[in-house]
Amino acid sequence: MRILLVEDDRQMADYLRKALAEAGAVVDQAAEGREGLLLAASGDYDVLILDRMLPGLDGLGIVRTLRASGNQTPVLFLSALGEVDDRVEGLRAGGDDYLIKPFAFSELQARVEALLRRGTADAPETRLRVADLEMDLLKRDVSRAGTEILLQPREFRLLECLMRHAGQVVTRTMLLEQVWDYHFDPQTNVIDVHISRLRGKIDKDFERPLLHTVRGAGYMLRAE
Amino acid sequence: MTPPALALGAWAQLRSGAARILRSSTFRLALLYVVLLGASVAILLGFIYWSTAGYMDRQTTATIQAEIRGLAEQYRRVGLGGLTSLISERVARDPVGSSVYLLVDDRLERVVGNLDRWPPEIPDAQGWIRFRLREWGPARAEEHEARGQVFSLRGGLRLLVGRDVRDLEATRALILDALTWGLAITAALALLGSWLMSAGLVRRLEAINQTSREIMEGDLSRRIPLSGSGDDFDALAASLNRMLERIEALMASVRQVSDNIAHDLRTPLTRLRNKLELLKAELPETLGARTLAEETIADAEEMLATFNALLRIARIESGSRRSAFQDLDLGPLVEDLVELYEPVAADREQDLSYGGCGEAWIFGDRDLVFQALTNLVDNAIKYTPPGGRIRAQVGVEGDCILVEVADDGPGIPAALHTQVFRRFFRVDDSRSTPGSGLGLSLVQAVAQLHRASIALLDNQPGLRVRIAFARAQPRTAVESATAAETA
Numbered sequence: 286m287r288i289l290l291v292e293d294d295r296q297m298a299d300y301l302r303k304a305l306a307e308a309g310a311v312v313d314q315a316a317e318g319r320e321g322l323l324l325a326a327s328g329d330y331d332v333l334i335l336d337r338m339l340p341g342l343d344g345l346g347i348v349r350t351l352r353a354s355g356n357q358t359p360v361l362f363l364s365a366l367g368e369v370d371d372r373v374e375g376l377r378a379g380g381d382d383y384l385i386k387p388f389a390f391s392e393l394q395a396r397v398e399a400l401l402r403r404g405t406a407d408a409p410e411t412r413l414r415v416a417d418l419e420m421d422l423l424k425r426d427v428s429r430a431g432t433e434i435l436l437q438p439r440e441f442r443l444l445e446c447l448m449r450h451a452g453q454v455v456t457r458t459m460l461l462e463q464v465w466d467y468h469f470d471p472q473t474n475v476i477d478v479h480i481s482r483l484r485g486k487i488d489k490d491f492e493r494p495l496l497h498t499v500r501g502a503g504y505m506l507r508a509e
Numbered sequence: 510m511t512p513p514a515l516a517l518g519a520w521a522q523l524r525s526g527a528a529r530i531l532r533s534s535t536f537r538l539a540l541l542y543v544v545l546l547g548a549s550v551a552i553l554l555g556f557i558y559w560s561t562a563g564y565m566d567r568q569t570t571a572t573i574q575a576e577i578r579g580l581a582e583q584y585r586r587v588g589l590g591g592l593t594s595l596i597s598e599r600v601a602r603d604p605v606g607s608s609v610y611l612l613v614d615d616r617l618e619r620v621v622g623n624l625d626r627w628p629p630e631i632p633d634a635q636g637w638i639r640f641r642l643r644e645w646g647p648a649r650a651e652e653h654e655a656r657g658q659v660f661s662l663r664g665g666l667r668l669l670v671g672r673d674v675r676d677l678e679a680t681r682a683l684i685l686d687a688l689t690w691g692l693a694i695t696a697a698l699a700l701l702g703s704w705l706m707s708a709g710l711v712r713r714l715e716a717i718n719q720t721s722r723e724i725m726e727g728d729l730s731r732r733i734p735l736s737g738s739g740d741d742f743d744a745l746a747a748s749l750n751r752m753l754e755r756i757e758a759l760m761a762s763v764r765q766v767s768d769n770i771a772h773d774l775r776t777p778l779t780r781l782r783n784k785l786e787l788l789k790a791e792l793p794e795t796l797g798a799r800t801l802a803e804e805t806i807a808d809a810e811e812m813l814a815t816f817n818a819l820l821r822i823a824r825i826e827s828g829s830r831r832s833a834f835q836d837l838d839l840g841p842l843v844e845d846l847v848e849l850y851e852p853v854a855a856d857r858e859q860d861l862s863y864g865g866c867g868e869a870w871i872f873g874d875r876d877l878v879f880q881a882l883t884n885l886v887d888n889a890i891k892y893t894p895p896g897g898r899i900r901a902q903v904g905v906e907g908d909c910i911l912v913e914v915a916d917d918g919p920g921i922p923a924a925l926h927t928q929v930f931r932r933f934f935r936v937d938d939s940r941s942t943p944g945s946g947l948g949l950s951l952v953q954a955v956a957q958l959h960r961a962s963i964a965l966l967d968n969q970p971g972l973r974v975r976i977a978f979a980r981a982q983p984r985t986a987v988e989s990a991t992a993a994e995t996a
Contacts, residue, residue, distance in 0.1 A: 294776075300783045307790065365775075373833060387779035387813055390786055439848060465849060469880040470814070472887050472948070478852040501803060 286310040286401065289328060291321030291347065292336045292363065297386075301334070304390045305397075318342030322350055330358055332400050334393075337364035337375065345378045352379040359400040361393075372468065391502035395454040402450065413448040416508035418487060418495055420448055429487055439464065440483050447496065447506040456503035480504055535710040539703025543696065550695050554688040562681040569672055573658060576608065577670050589666070593621045605645055607673045609655055615665030624669070632659045642673060654678050713742050717749065729757045775816050782809040818947045819932070825877065825954040833876070836981055839869040839903050839910055842879060847901050850886050858895040861886070864902035869910045871978040873959050881955035884948040885914040885974050891944065893918030893971070910978040917971040926965045952976075 288310045292298040295316070302312045313328065315321040318341035325333055325347060333351075335344040342350075348360050362375045365386040372383045381403070382396050413420040417430040425441065427434045436444065442464045447455055457476040462468060480496065488494045497505050530536050584592040596610045600623040611622035619625065628640035635658070642653040657671020713736065720733045732753060733746040789802040847863040854861035871878075882901070889899045893916040904911045921929060921936055928934050930953040933946040956963040956976055966973040 296780055297783075300780070300787070304783075304787065387775060387782065389810070390783065465845065467845070467879045468876045469883060470818075471849075471883060472944075473853055473890070475849055475853055478856055479849075482852055501806070 286332075287313070287328070287330045288332050288334060288397070289313045289315070289321070289325055289330045290334045291315045291318070291325075291339060291344070292334070293317065293339055294336070301390075301393070304394075308394055310397075316340075318344075318347060322347045325351055325358065326354065326356065332397050333358055333360045334397070335360060335362055335380075337362055337371070344380075345375065348375075348379045359403060361396055361400060363388075389501070391454065391499075392456050392458065395456045395459060395503060398453045399450055399455075399459070402453065413445065413451075415448055415451045415506055416493070416495060418448070418506075420445060427487075429491060432490075434486055436483075436486060440479070440486070443479060443483055444487065444506075447504065451506045451508075454499050454502045454505050459503070529715065530704065530708050530711050533707050533711045533714070535714075536703065536707035539707050540700075543699040543703055546699050547692070547696050550692055554692055558684060558688055561684055565677050565680065569656060569674060569677060573656070573670060573672055577658060577660075580668070580670065584662070589662070589664075592668075596621045605647060605649060609642065609657060609669070609671040609673065611669040613667050613669075617667075620666070622669075627667070627669070636660060638669070638671070640671070645673070717746065724753065729753070729760060775813065775820075778809055778813055778816070782806055782813065785809065815945050815947065818945060818951065822932070822947065822951050822954045825951070825958050831874070831958070833874045834872055835875065837871050837873050837875055837878065839871060839878070839912060839978070840865045840867070842875065843882060843901050843903050843912060846879065846882050846886060850883075850890065854890050854899060857890060857893075859890060859893055859897045859899055861890070861899045861901070864900060864904075866904050869903045869905055870981045871910050871959070872981040873978065874955075877955045877958065881952045881976075882912065882914065884952050888948055889914055889916040889918065889972070892916070897971075905980065906977075908980050910980050912976045912978070913973055915968045915971060915973040917968060920967065920970060920972040921965060923967070929965070 286309060288305055290298060290301055290305070290312055292301065292314075293316050298314055298316065302314055305312050313324055313330070315324055318339040320341070321335065321339065322342055333347075335347055337344040339347075344362055344364075348362075351358070351360075359381045360379065362380045362383045363386055364371060364375065364383065372385075375383050381400055384393060384396060411422050413422065418427070419429070420427050420441075422445070427436055427441065427444065443460065446460060446463050457471075457474065460476050461471065480498075484494075484496050488496055495506055495508070497507065499505050580592060580595060583595045593612060596612060599608065600610060600621070604623050609622075609624055611624040611627065612620040613622075613627050614620055617627045624642070625644070628638065630638055630640040632638040637656070637658055639654070639656050642655045645651050645653045653673050653675040655671045656674050657669050660668045660670075662668055717733050720731050723731045732750045735743045735746050735750075737743070785802055785806045789799055789806065792799040792802060844863050844865060847861055851861050886899070886901060893899060897917050899914070899916045902911075902913045902915070904913070925936060929936060929949050932950045934949075935944070935946045952974075953963060959978055961976050961978040964975045964977075966975060
């Protein structure tokens with residue numbers, strides 16, 4: 286996994302490089318916009334992590350130039366601007382995800398993994414499977430070990446999101462954005478309650494739990 | 510808009526413009542001026558009338574009295590015979606002229622004179638009489654107005670001496686007519702003048718008003734337009750503009766300072782949290798220190814969250830972020846919200862329900878409105894005891910979309926209703942319930958950004974929070990994109 290990090294805050298950059306390296310990534314680093322663009326265009330990266338505000342050329346400019354030249358490497362924006370319209374602007378420019386500073390590293394890690402996975406997905410799937418849990422996206426039914434499980438529409442989307450990211454951490458914020466499509470701060474851990482309801486339906490009567498809580502990060506659906 | 514709607518719109522605009530002019534103090538002042546001017550002109554014209562028509566009247570009286578003096582002299586010197594001969598002589602000279610004579614006996618039969626019958630009108634104490642001359646004029650076919658004096662002579666004889674005043678009356682009517690018209694034209698011109706004058710002033714005041722409103726809505730960059738004439742209105746506008754520049758500069762520097770503080774504190778806090786995270790990763794999972802690190806990370810995150818909330822409220826209050834505004838149906842949004850929070854309420858054995866009503870379109874920021882309503886529902890769940898009922902409702906009332914979140918919890922005392930919107934204010938002084946005290950401040954900031962009004966009502970028992978948004982007509986995608994750009 287090769288990651289390019291363009292960030293002008295030295296401390297932040299060092300921290301991220303260290304943490305990403307620990308998670309098993311090879312990280313190249315640039316502190317200036319034009320240098321970042323040069324590296325991004327020449328190197329073969331799996332994910333670009335770009336700060337919005339950079340000296341030289343800002344994050345939006347880098348992405349626009351890359352996309353215009355046909356480079357489709359997934360881009361994750363980091364921004365302290367923290368406003369919804371900035372997020373929209375970033376995504377319109379060609380960014381794939383947007384993370385507002387300050388963030389927990391686990392949140393960044395989960396999103397980077399999600400971007401990597403998206404890059405490799407080819408044909409649209411119609412069936413999802415994790416261990417003995419199966420989901421038919423066309424018939425919209427779910428079964429585990431052959432037993433049908435009845436889900437509410439929202440629970441279905443929640444499980445679908447978790448299954449698409451099986452084996453990866455999915456954070457609460459990611460779930461709110463992808464399942465409910467609202468960018469907001471829920472104050473209470475509303476997601477936990479929905480997860481525990483879902484858990485009651487897919488894990489309760491089975492020996493091996495599939496839906497795991499990852500402390501300080503989020504949730505993960507995995508076979509083991 | 511269709512042509513009739515356009516005409517209707519123009520008419521409504523005209524009417525509201527006229528209403529504004531009528532209400533304006535300039536117009537009222539001008540109206541007072543019109544009344545005073547009208548009164549002065551009326552007095553002046555009254556004097557003119559009195560001195561012209563009155564002069565003619567006095568002239569007639571003097572003529573009649575001179576004639577009477579001539580006849581009385583004759584009567585005293587020569588007696589009745591002399592009087593009748595003098596009258597006959599005068600009548601023969603001018604039978605239907607301007608002078609009228611009639612001498613009658615005690616049975617009111619004519620002795621001499623140019624009038625056939627004694628007039629039926631009754632004279633006043635001085636013997637003055639107004640009467641009508643029938644079959645008068647050169648062809649003896651007209652009816653004229655006349656004035657005269659009546660005397661009683663010896664032997665039951667009565668004498669009437671008078672003058673035809675028809676021409677006089679006609680002149681008097683002419684003068685009165687001219688004066689009345691003069692007064693009416695003066696009043697009309699004064700009214701028109703004051704209307705035009707106040708319309709001009711109202712237009713310039715309205716420009717100042719409009720700019721003030723836009724500034725109060727958060728657009729501090731607005732300035733009052735100057736007409737370029739350099740008059741006192743321009744001087745006022747220039748002063749106000751200078752004041753606005755000063756305020757804007759001050760606010761910018763305050764915002765700069767608070768942003769700097771927030772940024773400067775947020776950055777080291779984030780680093781602290783990041784370092785703790787690195788530290789945590791180094792610690793073996795079995796060690797107690799790892800739990801301590803996790804708790805410290807949670808504390809740092811709480812501080813960061815409070816900071817972010819404060820910065821966010823400040824950003825929303827500055828009113829600079831309307832670019833994410835779009836046409837928004839609040840029904841599905843509140844339904845989503847209820848669906849999201851229903852399990853949380855159920856966990857506390859509360860009943861959270863949704864009440865909707867067809868389409869409820871507003872023009873707003875989807876995520877911010879959702880955030881604000883989330884805060885309300887979250888509060889309701891937090892402060893309502895188990896077993897309580899919470900209802901989130903969307904309704905249409907005239908031009909308003911009403912969103913209500915009502916609970917049957919302890920409510921908020923009316924005395925505290927204005928205070929709860931202050932930053933860090935907590936109804937619960939002991940601060941035993943979790944929360945930053947920023948939730949309702951954010952709700953208010955979002956409401957203000959949307960020009961919506963917010964009210965805390967008594968739900969008997971409990972609290973009912975009502976936000977009234979302006980109703981929007983859902984537009985096509987292109988129209989709302991242009992609206993968002995211009996917003």
